[in-house]
Amino acid sequence: MIEVDHLIKSYGQARAVNDISFKVEKGEILGFLGPNGAGKTTTMRILTGYLPATAGTARIAGYDVFEQSMEVRKRIGYLPETPPLYPEMTVEAYLTFVARIKGVTASDISGRVEESMRLTNLTDRRKELIKRLSRGYKQRVGIAQAIVHNPDVVILDEPTVGLDPNQIKEVRNLIKGLSGEHTIILSTHILPEVEMTCDRVVIINKGRIAAIDTTDNLTRQLKGGERVQIQVRGDIATLRSKLEEVEGLIRIDLEPQEGSDLVTGSIESEEGKDLRARIASTVVHGGLDLLEIRAVGLSLEDIFMQLTTEEKAA
Amino acid sequence: MKGILAIYRREMSSYFVSPIAYIVIGFFLVITGYFFSNILSILIERSFMAQMQAQQMGAPPEMDVPSLVIRNFTGVIATLLLFLMPMLTMGSYAEERKRGTMEMLMTSPLTELQIVVGKFLALLSLFVLMLAPTLIYHLFMSFYSEPAMPWRIVWTGYLGIFLLGAVLLALGSFISSLTESQIVAGVITFVVFLLLWVLDLSVRSATSTTGEIFKYLSILQHYDTFAQGVIDTTSVVFYVSAVVLGLYLTHRTLESMRWRRA
Numbered sequence: 336m337i338e339v340d341h342l343i344k345s346y347g348q349a350r351a352v353n354d355i356s357f358k359v360e361k362g363e364i365l366g367f368l369g370p371n372g373a374g375k376t377t378t379m380r381i382l383t384g385y386l387p388a389t390a391g392t393a394r395i396a397g398y399d400v401f402e403q404s405m406e407v408r409k410r411i412g413y414l415p416e417t418p419p420l421y422p423e424m425t426v427e428a429y430l431t432f433v434a435r436i437k438g439v440t441a442s443d444i445s446g447r448v449e450e451s452m453r454l455t456n457l458t459d460r461r462k463e464l465i466k467r468l469s470r471g472y473k474q475r476v477g478i479a480q481a482i483v484h485n486p487d488v489v490i491l492d493e494p495t496v497g498l499d500p501n502q503i504k505e506v507r508n509l510i511k512g513l514s515g516e517h518t519i520i521l522s523t524h525i526l527p528e529v530e531m532t533c534d535r536v537v538i539i540n541k542g543r544i545a546a547i548d549t550t551d552n553l554t555r556q557l558k559g560g561e562r563v564q565i566q567v568r569g570d571i572a573t574l575r576s577k578l579e580e581v582e583g584l585i586r587i588d589l590e591p592q593e594g595s596d597l598v599t600g601s602i603e604s605e606e607g608k609d610l611r612a613r614i615a616s617t618v619v620h621g622g623l624d625l626l627e628i629r630a631v632g633l634s635l636e637d638i639f640m641q642l643t644t645e646e647k648a649a
Numbered sequence: 650m651k652g653i654l655a656i657y658r659r660e661m662s663s664y665f666v667s668p669i670a671y672i673v674i675g676f677f678l679v680i681t682g683y684f685f686s687n688i689l690s691i692l693i694e695r696s697f698m699a700q701m702q703a704q705q706m707g708a709p710p711e712m713d714v715p716s717l718v719i720r721n722f723t724g725v726i727a728t729l730l731l732f733l734m735p736m737l738t739m740g741s742y743a744e745e746r747k748r749g750t751m752e753m754l755m756t757s758p759l760t761e762l763q764i765v766v767g768k769f770l771a772l773l774s775l776f777v778l779m780l781a782p783t784l785i786y787h788l789f790m791s792f793y794s795e796p797a798m799p800w801r802i803v804w805t806g807y808l809g810i811f812l813l814g815a816v817l818l819a820l821g822s823f824i825s826s827l828t829e830s831q832i833v834a835g836v837i838t839f840v841v842f843l844l845l846w847v848l849d850l851s852v853r854s855a856t857s858t859t860g861e862i863f864k865y866l867s868i869l870q871h872y873d874t875f876a877q878g879v880i881d882t883t884s885v886v887f888y889v890s891a892v893v894l895g896l897y898l899t900h901r902t903l904e905s906m907r908w909r910r911a
Binding site: 380383384385386387405408409411413415416417418419420421422423424428432433435436437438480 | 651652654655656658659662663666667748749750751752753754755756757758759760907908
């Protein structure tokens with residue numbers, strides 16, 4: 336449904352989007368995950384035909400977003416970061432206007448407006464002025480606006496930002512409910528959101544794709560890399576030199592605890608290798624007291640941090 | 650066409666839910682009403698004086714009060730428009746840009762031209778709604794006019810004002826498309842219109858070649874011939890080209906937003 340191929344967008348010297356490629360199948364929900372300023376919004380704006388790409392192509396439903404922009408625009412619904420609302424209009428009048436400019440045929444307009452209000456639970460607020468609505472309701476109107484013309488593809492830029500926890504839950508359920516019929520791309524910098532709503536994730540950082548996989552896979556794969564938490568009494572330098580002798584460890588983070596001779600550490604090993612026994616014996620044979628050792632899995636949060644802060648770690 | 654109509658209808662309905670249209674129209678009608686009665690009474694007084702003089706001196710009383718009223722009155726309207734039009738146009742695009750609705754319009758299957766034309770036609774309709782009630786003043790005058798009212802001058806005068814207004818609206822909406830702040834748009838539009846007015850005052854008596862050029866370019870100058878009951882093709886062409894230029898520039902600005910915005 337969506338094919339993005341080596342997309343580049345430059346502003347002067349800076350590259351906001353640097354060689355991004357991915358595909359989204361029909362009915363899928365794709366999460367676009369990345370820190371602020373990673374290039375999520377820019378990519379979305381290119382897909383919606385708002386901005387032209389510097390290089391590369393993107394196709395939606397087989398239409399090139401630049402060459403056949405009008406065809407693409409008929410087939411997508413887009414919710415920008417701030418919902419594009421006219422505060423002085425009523426919900427119903429606003430949705431009717433959007434349906435008109437999206438090219439819904441006159442006879443279908445009232446039906447589509449009705450349907451979009453039903454899906455977003457706005458039917459009893461139809462006569463209310465948008466400016467009188469709460470933030471959560473405004474966001475719903477924004478989503479209703481994106482689906483009023485029954486588009487193939489729905490693009491949502493940070494749909495839950497600024498909402499309270501209940502509203503966030505509602506919006507997520509709403510988005511889940513839309514999948515199947517619509518192909519959805521949503522961007523966020525909140526991880527649980529991706530874990531809860533998306534089938535697949537694109538992690539994007541500094542304009543590049545850092546990782547792309549199904550949510551389950553990504554979590555499983557990186558959880559596969561073992562991580563061990565330890566607490567040791569003894570000298571930190573000795574501990575480090577002993578641990579460095581152990582084969583198969585990727586990362587050793589040691590931190591002395593203030594006011595005592597305790598050292599806590601977080602050790603990562605290669606995927607699929609459980610090195611707890613080796614670590615334990617190394618520590619003990621090194622003449623240090625091993626107080627605690629346990630295996631911990633990586634959360635999506637850690638993966639995200641890892642992928643997006645690589646430069647700092649190196 | 651459907652796209653233009655959708656934009657047009659939304660614009661029209663939005664004018665009448667905010668107080669600004671009512672304020673501008675109300676103010677316009679109060680001021681024009683005041684000036685109309687003022688001009689009329691002054692001219693009637695003068696014509697009496699002329700008649701009295703004529704009786705004493707024996708010269709024929711040559712004073713066409715209705716034509717003079719119309720000529721002076723349309724002059725007042727033209728000046729007033731320079732001050733009021735910025736208030737109608739300032740929000741036209743600036744507000745859409747600020748709210749982010751411009752992004753929605755531009756990701757809808759609408760061309761930039763449809764947006765520009767729809768918005769311009771809505772402004773033009775609002776302007777006609779503002780102007781039309783002033784025709785009642787002339788209707789009243791025609792009841793008491795002796796000799797009969799020269800309606801032809803009324804129509805050409807109003808055609809001139811309509812064209813002048815269209816130019817100001819096109820120019821004002823272009824300025825509005827350049828910024829995200831309607832206050833900035835309003836102030837700049839006002840300053841530009843003020844410059845046009847000053848320019849017009851200073852070239853009225855010009856005789857040099859450069860003076861003549863500026864005189865041709867002065868938008869207020871062109872409207873004078875209409876007030877004298879003449880439909881001057883040069884002026885019509887001048888105004889229509891100015892409108893087209895204004896809309897074209899607006900169109901280009903919208904297009905360029907796609908290339909510029911981060």
